[in-house]
Amino acid sequence: MADPDAETGVRPAVAADRWPSPFASDRDARDANGGAYPPDLSVMAKARSTTQPFPWWILNYFTAYSEGGPDYIHALLMGYEETPPAGSEVPDGKYYNHVFPGHAIGMPPPLADGLVTYETAEDGSSVPATAEQYSRDVSAFLMWIAEPHLVDRKETGFKVMAFLFLFAVIMYLVKRKLWAKVDH
Numbered sequence: 486m487a488d489p490d491a492e493t494g495v496r497p498a499v500a501a502d503r504w505p506s507p508f509a510s511d512r513d514a515r516d517a518n519g520g521a522y523p524p525d526l527s528v529m530a531k532a533r534s535t536t537q538p539f540p541w542w543i544l545n546y547f548t549a550y551s552e553g554g555p556d557y558i559h560a561l562l563m564g565y566e567e568t569p570p571a572g573s574e575v576p577d578g579k580y581y582n583h584v585f586p587g588h589a590i591g592m593p594p595p596l597a598d599g600l601v602t603y604e605t606a607e608d609g610s611s612v613p614a615t616a617e618q619y620s621r622d623v624s625a626f627l628m629w630i631a632e633p634h635l636v637d638r639k640e641t642g643f644k645v646m647a648f649l650f651l652f653a654v655i656m657y658l659v660k661r662k663l664w665a666k667v668d669h
């Protein structure tokens with residue numbers, strides 16, 4: 486891995502390294518992608534999340550769907566249309582995608598059926614080698630890399646809230662006991 490700070494200019498890669506860019510410069514990246522800069526995807530699943538006012542986000546728990554984040558990425562990857570609907574113009578070097586704001590995206594469709602095959606499980610079941618499946622997997626992965634400690638954080642949060650609730654009940658009972666003999 487190239488590193489100007491290393492003595493010889495290269496050093497063994499570590500897990501915390503960023504993925505090296507395939508482009509020599511930002512300008513090269515834009516030139517290769519119809520003028521659009523391919524964004525860093527490390528926190529994209531969080532960057533594209535949407536906020537819903539209370540109580541609407543509660544519905545997400547029941548429908549298992551939320552509009553933004555990994556669901557947006559999945560929809561975006563599946564949102565390409567070879568023939569744009571009548572009346573819409575797509576500039577050269579752009580692709581029609583009905584999910585992308587403005588519908589003309591600089592990213593060529595990155596997924597297609599049959600690109601990789603999955604291993605067959607011991608019970609004989611296997612995952613279909615379809616763009617739809619890849620897109621679900623890659624979106625879930627992007628959510629995980631965007632916040633690897635999300636599950637731990639929520640578990641801790643739940644325990645803290647449960648503790649605070651119990652503590653409040655106990656404190657209320659203590660207060661009643663302490664003040665029971667005092668006229669007030």
Ligand code: HEM
Nearest residue numbers: 518521522523524529533558561589590591592593595623
């Ligand atoms: C499975 C792999 C990929 C995923 C999950 C992915 C995902 C994304 C996402 C989420 C965006 C942001 C869209 C937004 O702003 O709302 C994006 C933008 C973009 N991606 Fe990809 N991408 C992938 C592969 C690629 C590849 C292979 C290229 C280049 C050949 C590419 C080039 C771009 C470019 C140029 C943009 C900016 C589009 C614009 O602003 O018009 N992506 N990508």
